[in-house]
Amino acid sequence: MIDPQLQALIRDVSDSADDTGRRDGHTVVDKEVIAALKAYTVQASQSDFVKSSGSECPFCQSVSVYRGHLGLALGVGKRACICNDCEGTWNEVYGLSGYTVLASPSPR
Numbered sequence: 001m002i003d004p005q006l007q008a009l010i011r012d013v014s015d016s017a018d019d020t021g022r023r024d025g026h027t028v029v030d031k032e033v034i035a036a037l038k039a040y041t042v043q044a045s046q047s048d049f050v051k052s053s054g055s056e057c058p059f060c061q062s063v064s065v066y067r068g069h070l071g072l073a074l075g076v077g078k079r080a081c082i083c084n085d086c087e088g089t090w091n092e093v094y095g096l097s098g099y100t101v102l103a104s105p106s107p108r
């Protein structure tokens, strides 16, 4: 997970810089610096990812995530995801956890 202070700094710098890179009307923010800050991420742990129900990007914690088709094979599911904010990509991985009965077979 990205350091919260760094994340706040990235948000502050990114949100306050206009298209010309000017911040607060006077400070010029280097777009390469912003890109470097955004690239400085630490991946979420597997357990943190599961705790979030996969709702957040494991790189930047954005909830703006595009999810592809869920593919299933022999009890394992995978779905490709891409973050709309940091452009990180990953697979969500699902496992078979049991079954529920819809209808018991009729007696013969």
Ligand SMILES: [Zn+2]
Pocket (backbone or CB within 6 Å): 057, 058, 059, 060, 061, 062, 083, 084, 085, 086, 087, 088
């Ligand atoms: Zn992201």
